[in-house]
Amino acid sequence: MKLVNFTRTIVREKPSPKAISSCLNLLVDSNRVDLARQLLLHAKRSLIYKPNVCIFNILVKYHCKKGDLESAFEVVKEMRNSKYSYPNIITYSTLMDGLCRNGRLKEAFDLFEEMLSKDQIVPDPLTYNVLINGFCRGGKPDRARNVIEFMKNNGCCPNVFNYSALVDGLCKAGKPEDAKGVLAEMKNSGLKPDTVTYTSLINFFCRNGQIDEAIELLKEMKENECEADTVTFNVILGGLCREGRFDEALDMIEKLPHQGVYLNKGSYRIVLNSLTQKCELRKANKLLGLMLSRGFVPHYATSNELLVRLCKDGMADDAATALFDLVDMGFQPQLDSWELLIELICRDRKLLYVFELIDELVTANS
Template sequence: MARQIIHQRFISTILHRRTISTAAAVDVLQNSTITPPPPPPPPPFELHTSNPRTRTPLANQFETWLEKLKPGFTPFDVDEALRSQSDPDLAFDIFRWTGQQRNYKHNSLTYLTMIQIAVSGNRYHHAETLVEEIVAGACSGSVPLYNSVIKFCCGRKFLFNRAFDVYKKMLNCEDTKPNLETYKLLLDSLLRRFHNVNVCFVYLRGVKSLSKQMKASGVIPDTFALNMIIKAHAKCLEIDQAIRFFREMALYGNEPNLYTYCYLIHGLCEKGRVDEGLGFYKEMREKGLTPKGSTFMVLICSLAMEQRFSDSISVVFDMLNGSMSPDLLTYKTVLEGLCREGRADDAFDKLEEFRKKDSFMNEKTYKILLNGLHYTN
């Protein structure tokens, strides 16, 4: 009998929370000069009634699940009830009601399920509340729960620092040490803030700290994690450190991929170490990897500015053979550079060859390049 009274009161609270207070609305209208509209018709049901015919579908579902949760229910029973709900608000109400019962306490399983339901249902306010409860120690933690919290926090700009609070909480607990997924989530979150050189150096310290802690804790990085570390160092032009992590890939049994080489080539060319960049380019081509268009163009322009036109033109043809087209600036850098070196005839000949090979070059681009050669010559 006591249990029935409790959950009937809880239902009334839930439904009251979802309705607009008519008394408050009338009070505002009485103090206003505007003629109040006629009051809305009374609801077709009584909120606290026990008659199932007059209840809303939401109240009926809530009532049904309370009946299924027999006295002495466990977190596994609550987890099943939460996963069975299509309405995230109803799931949250069940989560709150069960948490208020005697001799019951939510654990990491139910918190993890509720956070996943709240995020997938776009109930971010609920998720933020749950995160604060978890950080405050509302339940015993687990690695999947903490990783789920970190993932959510990394996706919300104003919760960025909270993600690292959870990470520190994991480090301080023997049973919830960070795993590879934890480090990848945090590294990815840091790299998304590498907008310019000054900001890069600020966040690079965080990347270095994470990479050291990952090694110290015995977590073996995969190619994706090492690529993020290499990218961070390459963007900050700490090329020697980036190459050192590249060499360490073999120690962990990882194989460098397309992105590994592209990050290194970009960094080396920006640093002025074009010859080394060309060496990594040849190495990746030997492995059958094709760079992205931006990597091609960075290398082509860098070689041309070093007056290495033979290598630059060779990379241009390699790019064209891969059904990719350099942009106007890349073409101008190579062709006008030839003119300035006194090789105007070669420049005009190469322009005609590029036009035949490049199916994307239109008449406008061709005329701009041709006029630029005449002017430079």
């Protein structure tokens, strides 16, 4: 009701296009597209300032985001019929993106050609990137490559984002050599590959057991003053763990924060999960201590699994210490973890530990 009253107030005040845009954004953000359409209709009929292309584009974007492409095209039809506004590059880019995300690649490319021939709009790198991403997501990186060539032949220099999208698409299609060729092409054209570009290739190598190639790329990033981010390092950590190179992964976890690299809880969890699953319990327990000391709590299931495995492996002291430390961080282990640990310690006749554990159990569940 408040939105309806607000809309009526806006209309009475004979608003400017900017005010109409603000109101439309508010309505579509509140999923009141019915009121948004009414406001647009009233603006076309009655207001001094007629809706401009920016106003129509708000509704086009909304419908594309919802996957309702027919309604989006209906808005464009209204735009043309209004005689006050015509589709611009943003209109076309939004429609093309909506089509690509719904797998309608041919229609997206047909629309691109219509933009060139019918409205004689010159595409920019952002518009081209819609097609590049669309073809790559659709498993057609060769078509995306053709888009890059079309850009160059028509006087539009591909930027880092265009090349990065193509590199990612080629990697996901299992064409790393082609991706490396695009990387070389980027450098030759004077562009500096960014973190996203390198991470796409690094991820491919890590997923395919080529961790040494991934590490070489990481070194190349450093040489080119391209800063690897948390995502890049997490990919490397996962690759090392899949190859069983736990000491290298642990060394990275230990040293990277001292080198100014931010690691998130996912970084620690990747390595801890792998160590636990591979029964590298001493290393897992040591990493748990480091993780907790840095303020990160492991995943609930992993913590319970580690505690149970420590118990079953006869590492009562380590399990008890880990349990106390976890509880101090607000973690509540499953009952079977407590039972196993208490049973194991009783077997070792360490009654003081038993009393401490029971006290912790009562405190944690009170």
